[in-house]
Amino acid sequence: MKWARIMAIAFLLVVSAASLLANFVAPASYAHQFRDVPDAAPSRQHLLGTDDLGRDRFSRVLYGTRVSLLLAPAAALLASVLAALVGGIAGFVGGWVERCVMAATDLFLSLPWLFLLITVRALLPLNVSPVTSVVITFALLGCLGWAGAARVVCADARALSQSDFVLLARASGSAGIRLLWHHLVPNLKPVLYAQFWISVPVFMIAEANLGILGLGVAEPLPSWGSLLRELESFSTISGQPWQFVPLILLIVVVSSFHLVLTQEELPV
Amino acid sequence: MRGVLKLAAKILITVLLGGFLGATLVRLAPGFGVDEEELDPRLNQQSIVALRQAHAPESNLMVLYFHYLDRLLHGDLGISRTLQRPVRQLLVERFPETMKGVGLGLALGWTLGLGLAVATVMSRAWYLDLSAGILAGLLLCLPAAVLALLFVLAQAPARLILGLIVFPKVFRYSRNLLARSSALPHVLMARAKGLGNLRVLVWHILPTAAPQLLALAGVSVSVAFTAAIPVEALCDLPGIGQLAWKAALGRDVALLINLTMIVTLVTLVANSASDLMGNRFRRAEA
Numbered sequence: 109m110k111w112a113r114i115m116a117i118a119f120l121l122v123v124s125a126a127s128l129l130a131n132f133v134a135p136a137s138y139a140h141q142f143r144d145v146p147d148a149a150p151s152r153q154h155l156l157g158t159d160d161l162g163r164d165r166f167s168r169v170l171y172g173t174r175v176s177l178l179l180a181p182a183a184a185l186l187a188s189v190l191a192a193l194v195g196g197i198a199g200f201v202g203g204w205v206e207r208c209v210m211a212a213t214d215l216f217l218s219l220p221w222l223f224l225l226i227t228v229r230a231l232l233p234l235n236v237s238p239v240t241s242v243v244i245t246f247a248l249l250g251c252l253g254w255a256g257a258a259r260v261v262c263a264d265a266r267a268l269s270q271s272d273f274v275l276l277a278r279a280s281g282s283a284g285i286r287l288l289w290h291h292l293v294p295n296l297k298p299v300l301y302a303q304f305w306i307s308v309p310v311f312m313i314a315e316a317n318l319g320i321l322g323l324g325v326a327e328p329l330p331s332w333g334s335l336l337r338e339l340e341s342f343s344t345i346s347g348q349p350w351q352f353v354p355l356i357l358l359i360v361v362v363s364s365f366h367l368v369l370t371q372e373e374l375p376v
Numbered sequence: 377m378r379g380v381l382k383l384a385a386k387i388l389i390t391v392l393l394g395g396f397l398g399a400t401l402v403r404l405a406p407g408f409g410v411d412e413e414e415l416d417p418r419l420n421q422q423s424i425v426a427l428r429q430a431h432a433p434e435s436n437l438m439v440l441y442f443h444y445l446d447r448l449l450h451g452d453l454g455i456s457r458t459l460q461r462p463v464r465q466l467l468v469e470r471f472p473e474t475m476k477g478v479g480l481g482l483a484l485g486w487t488l489g490l491g492l493a494v495a496t497v498m499s500r501a502w503y504l505d506l507s508a509g510i511l512a513g514l515l516l517c518l519p520a521a522v523l524a525l526l527f528v529l530a531q532a533p534a535r536l537i538l539g540l541i542v543f544p545k546v547f548r549y550s551r552n553l554l555a556r557s558s559a560l561p562h563v564l565m566a567r568a569k570g571l572g573n574l575r576v577l578v579w580h581i582l583p584t585a586a587p588q589l590l591a592l593a594g595v596s597v598s599v600a601f602t603a604a605i606p607v608e609a610l611c612d613l614p615g616i617g618q619l620a621w622k623a624a625l626g627r628d629v630a631l632l633i634n635l636t637m638i639v640t641l642v643t644l645v646a647n648s649a650s651d652l653m654g655n656r657f658r659r660a661e662a
Contacts, residue, residue, distance in 0.1 A: 215390055215397075218644050222602040223636040226624040230632055231401060234625070313519045317606050320521035321621055339525045340610075355522060362517040 116364035123361060127174035134167035139328040149348070156350045159338060163328075169354055172330035176312055177361070179246040184307035186250030188300050191257035196296060198258075199265025200288055210262060216255040222317065225252060229323050238329035245324050245331075249311045257303035264299045268292055302369075309365040316358060332358050379655060383648040387641070394640055395448070398633035399441040453634045458626030463634050466619060471638075474608065474615030478600045481538020485596065488539065489546025490589075497554040497581075498573050508551075512544035521606035534611035541603040542596050549592050550585070557584040583661060587654035594650030598643040 126133055135153065136142075146162040148154055156165035198209035225248060232244055268274060269292065277291050312332065318324035319333010320340075327334060335354040414424050447454065453463035492508045515523075520541050527537050557563065563580045571580075582589075601617075608617035616635055623631040 215393055218390055218640055218647070219394065219636060220598055220602045220639050220643060222605050223620060223632075223639055226605065226620060227401065227629065227632040227636050230624040230627045230629055231404065234627065309517075313517075316519040317521045320519070320525065321606055321609055321624075323624055336519075336522055336525070339522070339529065358519075358522075359514065359517045363513060366513065366516070 112367050116367035119360065120364050120368070123173060123357070124177055127170055127177055130167070130170040130174050134164070134170045136164040136167045138168045138171040138330050139163065140167075147348075150350055156353055157348065160341070165350070165353075168330040168335060169357065172332055172335045172354065173357065173361075175242060175325060175329065175331040176315060176333075179242060180249075180308050180311040180315065181304075183246040183250035183253065183311045184304050186247070187253040187307050187311075188257060188304045190251070190254035191261050191303060192293075192296065192300055194254065195258035195261030196265045196288070196292065199262040199267075200269050200292055202266060202269065206262065206266070210259070213255050213258050213262075217259070221252070222314075225249075225314065225318070226321075226323055228252065229318070234323070236326060238326045241324070241326035242329060242331070245315060245318060246311070249314055253307055253311065253314075257300075257307065260303060261296060261299055264296060265292060268295050305365065305369045309362045309369075312358070312362060312365075379652060383652065387644050387648060390644060391637065391641060392445075394637055395445060396441055398637055399444050400437060401633055402444075402630050403437050403440055454630050456623070456628055456631045458623060458628040458631070463631055466631075467616065467634075467638065470614055470616045470619050473613060474601075474604055474617060477535055477538055477608070477613060477615060478597070478604060480535050481542055481600045481603075482596060484536060484539025485542025485546055485600070486593070488543045490550050493547050493551040493554055494577065496551055497558055498577060505551075508547060512547045515540055515544040516548075519606070520603040521610060524607045524610040528611060534607065534613055537607045537611070538600050538603055541607075542600055545599060546592065546596060550589060553585045553588050554581055557581045560584065583657070586657045587661075590650040590654040590657065594643075594647035597646035601639050601643060 135155075140163065142148075142154070142158055142162040142164065144162070145154070145158050147160050148158040148162075150157045154164050154166065156169060159165055159168070194209060194213070198206040228248055229244070232248075236244065274287070274291055277287055282291065315324055315331060316333045316336055319331055319335075320337050322337075324333040325331040332354055336358070338351055339355070414427055419427075451464060453467070455461065456463055456466060459466065489512075492504075496505045496508055518526075520537070523537050523540060524534070527534055558576075558581050560580075563576060563584075566576050566580050604615060604617035605620050606617070607613065608615045609621035612618070616639070620632060620635045622628075623635065
């Protein structure tokens with residue numbers, strides 16, 4: 109499976125580079141409307157045609173990939189940091205602190221993920237600027253996605269805090285923050301790394317679900333969710349197979365993350 | 377009996393804490409304490425003040441929570457702000473539809489997932505393992521909403537979607553679990569003694585994997601309920617998933633919280649039942 113992992117990493121790098129360089133690679137802005145050619149077929153000017161508002165679909169795919177590909181890892185990082193704080197401290201301190209924190213985590217985990225997500229999303233304004241909607245969507249994913257990872261981190265931190273080298277560190281006078289920072293956190297890195305990689309594709313899929321339901325990133329800013337929303341116009345899609353490009357890209361990117369993840373999980 | 381009581385207490389505490397969290401969210405929701413009647417031009421200032429005073433006690437979170445619990449005990453879940461109908465009535469109408477979909481989805485997902493996992497592990501055929509793995513991997517990469525849209529495009533029966541969402545999770549987990557169980561020394565010994573595949577599976581592999589499979593069954597209920605939102609919203613199935621979506625778009629927080637609490641209760645009961653059965657299996661194995 110080594111070649112598959114290398115290919116997955118290479119593909120992710122190419123897609124990331126193309127989306128980061130969207131300002132230079134894309135033939136037009138994601139919001140620019142070519143009013144003369146709405147719903148156009150692919151051509152030299154518009155590689156994937158245009159949407160019903162005349163916007164270049166290739167440009168929108170590039171910019172949308174940038175939004176999803178950059179912000180899902182950012183949300184995953186936020187979730188991993190929260191998990192490290194909550195789970196790490198609970199596992200390190202132990203006793204009633206650990207029991208209370210884990211009970212709160214269990215409560216959080218028992219709430220169905222998408223129900224909780226749309227409930228909290230509904231509390232926040234829906235009619236916001238596109239940039240604010242991006243921040244809200246991914247911050248929500250990060251803030252609500254820590255619980256599963258926190259359990260794993262807590263179990264790991266508990267095991268580490270009872271290990272021989274921590275006992276030795278305690279015996280040589282190391283305690284509190286110093287013990288946590290110098291001995292526990294470095295050893296928690298592999299599990300946090302794995303949790304981060306697990307969260308990235310999960311958040312990408314969650315954003316796509318929210319976007320299709322109209323609760324994600326607001327127009328005209330594209331994301332995979334809003335691009336996939338085009339599939340709703342099913343009466344016109346039979347003659348426009350290029351509309352499936354964002355879907356194929358999503359599948360390949362998420363599969364690539366899964367392939368990278370399988371290898372990353374091994375050392376844990 | 378002690379285990380059942382412990383789980384019932386856990387469910388009760390979770391529901392009470394969840395209810396408190398819900399009440400907090402309702403209190404913080406935009407528009408809380410504002411009555412549309414205040415906009416009625418026929419009302420004078422005194423009437424508006426009286427209306428505000430009627431809502432004043434509920435601005436205290438604890439009062440709001442205890443009022444909510446009191447109403448809940450009397451079967452009153454409040455009125456949906458967007459649909460202007462009692463939440464209880466909406467649930468009675470829509471819950472059976474979702475339960476039907478979730479039940480069918482779970483049955484299909486488990487039949488396909490466990491069936492393919494058993495076939496893969498018992499046959500040890502690499503092509504079957506590879507093709508089932510690719511199919512499960514592909515379905516894992518598809519958001520539930522996309523799958524729903526594709527089913528709408530293909531005009532396929534929407535009730536099958538939940539099954540396809542549950543299937544890859546069941547397949548991957550149970551395949552790994554069964555493969556690990558089938559490599560245990562007592563299973564190898566049973567094979568060496570000449571026991572048939574079916575007998576090895578039923579008497580030696582499945583009992584070892586049963587507790588974890590039951591835990592997975594509990595988790596799959598939550599997965600199916602979560603996927604019900606996009607599926608029902610996009611395939612126009614009148615269940616609680618669609619209701620939750622409409623409530624989210626209309627920012628009907630009270631309705632959303634009631635729905636979340638009810639789905640949480642159902643998933644908690646399912647998880648607790650699977651935990652209990654799993655523990656029983658473990659004790660019997662020991």
